[in-house]
Amino acid sequence: MNEFELIAHLCRGLPTNASTRVGPGDDCAVLDLGVPGRWLLFKTDAVVEGVHFAPETDPRGVGRKALARAFSDVAAMAGTPTHALVTLGTSGARGVTWLEAVYDGLAALARQFEVAVVGGETTRTSGPTFLSVSVLGWVAADRCVLRSGARAGDGLWVTGELGGSLESGRHLGFDPRLSEARWLAETVSVHAMIDLSDGLAGDLQHVLTASGVGAELFAEAIPVSRAARECARAGGKAALAAALADGEDFELLMAVPAAEAVRLRDGWHARFPDVRLSLIGKVTAGRELRVRDRGGTRRLELDGYVHFRQP
Amino acid sequence: MNEFELIAHLCRGLPTNASTRVGPGDDCAVLDLGVPGRWLLFKTDAVVEGVHFAPETDPRGVGRKALARAFSDVAAMAGTPTHALVTLGTSGARGVTWLEAVYDGLAALARQFEVAVVGGETTRTSGPTFLSVSVLGWVAADRCVLRSGARAGDGLWVTGELGGSLESGRHLGFDPRLSEARWLAETVSVHAMIDLSDGLAGDLQHVLTASGVGAELFAEAIPVSRAARECARAGGKAALAAALADGEDFELLMAVPAAEAVRLRDGWHARFPDVRLSLIGKVTAGRELRVRDRGGTRRLELDGYVHFRQP
Numbered sequence: 001m002n003e004f005e006l007i008a009h010l011c012r013g014l015p016t017n018a019s020t021r022v023g024p025g026d027d028c029a030v031l032d033l034g035v036p037g038r039w040l041l042f043k044t045d046a047v048v049e050g051v052h053f054a055p056e057t058d059p060r061g062v063g064r065k066a067l068a069r070a071f072s073d074v075a076a077m078a079g080t081p082t083h084a085l086v087t088l089g090t091s092g093a094r095g096v097t098w099l100e101a102v103y104d105g106l107a108a109l110a111r112q113f114e115v116a117v118v119g120g121e122t123t124r125t126s127g128p129t130f131l132s133v134s135v136l137g138w139v140a141a142d143r144c145v146l147r148s149g150a151r152a153g154d155g156l157w158v159t160g161e162l163g164g165s166l167e168s169g170r171h172l173g174f175d176p177r178l179s180e181a182r183w184l185a186e187t188v189s190v191h192a193m194i195d196l197s198d199g200l201a202g203d204l205q206h207v208l209t210a211s212g213v214g215a216e217l218f219a220e221a222i223p224v225s226r227a228a229r230e231c232a233r234a235g236g237k238a239a240l241a242a243a244l245a246d247g248e249d250f251e252l253l254m255a256v257p258a259a260e261a262v263r264l265r266d267g268w269h270a271r272f273p274d275v276r277l278s279l280i281g282k283v284t285a286g287r288e289l290r291v292r293d294r295g296g297t298r299r300l301e302l303d304g305y306v307h308f309r310q311p
Numbered sequence: 312m313n314e315f316e317l318i319a320h321l322c323r324g325l326p327t328n329a330s331t332r333v334g335p336g337d338d339c340a341v342l343d344l345g346v347p348g349r350w351l352l353f354k355t356d357a358v359v360e361g362v363h364f365a366p367e368t369d370p371r372g373v374g375r376k377a378l379a380r381a382f383s384d385v386a387a388m389a390g391t392p393t394h395a396l397v398t399l400g401t402s403g404a405r406g407v408t409w410l411e412a413v414y415d416g417l418a419a420l421a422r423q424f425e426v427a428v429v430g431g432e433t434t435r436t437s438g439p440t441f442l443s444v445s446v447l448g449w450v451a452a453d454r455c456v457l458r459s460g461a462r463a464g465d466g467l468w469v470t471g472e473l474g475g476s477l478e479s480g481r482h483l484g485f486d487p488r489l490s491e492a493r494w495l496a497e498t499v500s501v502h503a504m505i506d507l508s509d510g511l512a513g514d515l516q517h518v519l520t521a522s523g524v525g526a527e528l529f530a531e532a533i534p535v536s537r538a539a540r541e542c543a544r545a546g547g548k549a550a551l552a553a554a555l556a557d558g559e560d561f562e563l564l565m566a567v568p569a570a571e572a573v574r575l576r577d578g579w580h581a582r583f584p585d586v587r588l589s590l591i592g593k594v595t596a597g598r599e600l601r602v603r604d605r606g607g608t609r610r611l612e613l614d615g616y617v618h619f620r621q622p
Binding site for chain 1: 321336342411425441
């Protein structure tokens with residue numbers, strides 16, 4: 001069982017209630033608390049030393065990343081984050097200066113997006129430092145985008161460039177695509193959206209599974225980052241493989257009706273001239289994930305980045 | 312710096328916003344989301360293997376405890392929990408059966424209190440297993456009880472019996488005092504309330520600091536648990552010291568105006584005949600925490616249980 005199968009297995013049969021619009025299995029939980037026209041988004045996420053950041057990473061980057069990851073999940077629903085809570089577990093080997101810098105990085109990002117950090121807890125651990133972040137946010141009830149709405153014929157679009165995020169440091173410094181996601185949901189009919197944390201192939205598969213569809217990717221259209229190309233030249237994995245399988249891009253992947261393609265491209269370039277937007281494939285009726293290049297079409301075997309494997 | 316000084320230090324200067332009624336430093340954050348007459352409570356908390364549970368602890372108890380701790384914080388504000396999220400970090404040394412049992416324990420408690428578990432995340436760690444839980448809840452805006460409202464002359468009351476929670480297993484199996492807390496807030500003017508997670512002395516000190524007052528405890532009136540008395544007889548610390556300093560009682564401590572003492576005691580026994588309620592002291596104008604026994608009155612030097620010390 002990999003991470004995704006495991007968590008789906010564990011979440012089977014969890015209790016729900018009438019105010020829960022979306023429970024486990026999407027980027028955020030979606031709750032209807034009775035505020036007219038608005039749903040509350042609720043998300044928790046953790047970063048762990050040795051997994052999501054190296055021991056020598058600038059602690060400001062650690063705090064920033066912990067919060068930015070959760071903001072990216074709010075972006076994937078087209079929402080706006082409003083409040084955050086932090087739990088920090090450490091062995092005490094980290095001095096106060098290090099912990100202050102983690103909080104500084106976190107607070108700076110919160111300020112940038114006008115989010116209140118409404119509490120912190122510390123706890124002891126004998127193991128690596130971890131930082132667990134919970135975030136609340138709002139989304140307009142008629143604009144909330146799930147993973148499950150992709151339909152055959154939709155175009156698949158991705159923001160930015162993919163691959164090499166760990167090598168380039170993007171995983172620490174990225175800006176979550178919050179305004180981009182809101183603009184998208186306001187401008188076109190986004191059928192499905194996800195943020196790319198586990199790699200394009202893996203995250204696209206989440207959308208396909210949730211929507212009960214397949215997809216065909218256009219290999220030449222996938223926007224490969226400079227870092228992934230440089231790594232490939234230096235003897236690392238092929239650049240396309242990096243763009244497909246590297247984790248932690250924190251870009252948006254979405255399914256949009258084909259008829260809205262021109263309006264989307266036009267509007268995007270006017271609104272976000274510095275951010276690439278690429279049409280990288282289409283949703284298909286079959287359940288397979290296939291990739292097409294000059295050599296033909298084949299089934300995509302590449303796994304996304306999987307954080308966790310269970311024996 | 313101990314855990315409490317550290318977290319207060321780290322939380323200084325965190326960004327806030329207009330919808331935040333209470334930020335860091337109380338049992339939960341309190342948010343006004345525009346729902347008439349109601350505030351949202353928001354809390355995160357973590358349990359770590361080797362700190363909050365032993366490696367051999369029944370995993371159902373681990374899951375239950377992780378959630379019950381957060382519910383206890385909601386109780387301390389006189390609120391009702393509604394939704395929870397779970398993040399589980401593990402090295403993979405724990406098999407699926409163990410993880411399932413953690414979720415089973417957690418889900419059973421959620422069902423008992425009609426709380427929806429709306430998502431789970433797993434992450435890898437090379438260290439001890441940790442379980443971070445986030446909880447949302449509602450509280451009537453005119454019934455929300457903070458730590459900061461204790462006034463000189465108030466009586467100090469505590470539910471249940473204190474000390475020996477780790478030895479008796481209560482820390483795994485306790486029922487959070489949710490209905491008791493709501494009844495209290497509906498029945499008398501609770502000036503301040505906190506749940507006892509760090510030990511009576513330490514948690515009372517949090518209330519005193521937040522309220523800018525002192526207190527005098529009546530040593531003979533402090534309800535010592537059977538487990539604490541048995542430990543003392545077996546050569547452990549004195550039973551009163553255990554009741555003052557042991558952590559993880561998860562009982563309620565509150566400050567109530569003296570004039571309401573009789574009404575409180577009367578109503579409580581009719582409503583909760585099986586739960587002890589003890590008047591254990593009074594709030595004083597000075598800032599000191601003192602304890603009175605047959606030998607006189609002295610300053611209380613005993614520390615509450617402190618999870619975490621920072622070099």
